[in-house]
Amino acid sequence: DGGITQSPKYLFRKEGQNVTLSCEQNLNHDAMYWYRQDPGQGLRLIYYSQIVNDFQKGDIAEGYSVSREKKESFPLTVTSAQKNPTAFYLCASSMGLGSYEQYFGPGTRLTVT
Amino acid sequence: QQPVQSPQAVILREGEDAVINCSSSKALYSVHWYRQKHGEAPVFLMILLKGGEQKGHEKISASFNEKKQQSSLYLTASQLSYSGTYFCGTERVEAAGNKLTFGGGTRVLVKP
Numbered sequence: 001d002g003g004i005t006q007s008p009k010y011l012f013r014k015e016g017q018n019v020t021l022s023c024e025q026n027l028n029h030d031a032m033y034w035y036r037q038d039p040g041q042g043l044r045l046i047y048y049s050q051i052v053n054d055f056q057k058g059d060i061a062e063g064y065s066v067s068r069e070k071k072e073s074f075p076l077t078v079t080s081a082q083k084n085p086t087a088f089y090l091c092a093s094s095m096g097l098g099s100y101e102q103y104f105g106p107g108t109r110l111t112v113t
Numbered sequence: 114q115q116p117v118q119s120p121q122a123v124i125l126r127e128g129e130d131a132v133i134n135c136s137s138s139k140a141l142y143s144v145h146w147y148r149q150k151h152g153e154a155p156v157f158l159m160i161l162l163k164g165g166e167q168k169g170h171e172k173i174s175a176s177f178n179e180k181k182q183q184s185s186l187y188l189t190a191s192q193l194s195y196s197g198t199y200f201c202g203t204e205r206v207e208a209a210g211n212k213l214t215f216g217g218g219t220r221v222l223v224k225p
Contacts, residue, residue, distance in 0.1 A: 043215040044215070045212060050210050102213070
């Protein structure tokens, strides 16, 4: 079955530690995205990539970093510089940027204490 | 830049209708609609690419008024399965590549 996988589903970290969230897709999609969702809020774009070895900052990129070394993979690192990292993180992919349906992974709930 | 959705929440009885609106202050290229069940990932409903175009998904349809920079989602004869949070995503043309900006969501609860 084609789809997007994110791991782990739940992640707990101590303040001051960097943490990397995994996102893998086997849909052969060119574009991938990372969103952050806070309780009762919409989706805010962190980073996006339309091709391997290229990515762009979204609306709330500060304190986050990404890499796109393979078409299938788009890991997100939440650094210690992110002031309020506790949130639900969603990865998505699409055939291209813009007017294409985005497919979302199941999400990772990160709690930093 | 975030589109504004209204209402923020709506409670329906099964079989009733509802309208969710999405407004942007910027010119739009397209509008996407997604539904998210509690604790799950958002699921795509439809994309509207042209002004005035209407599309449908089951008994859920939508319109896009390009001039008014607005889109509306129509839930007709609502079913229990329609419960969830509905998000609109507005697409703008940008030099680095078009991207979506999502609204804050509209919570829909359909009761028996």
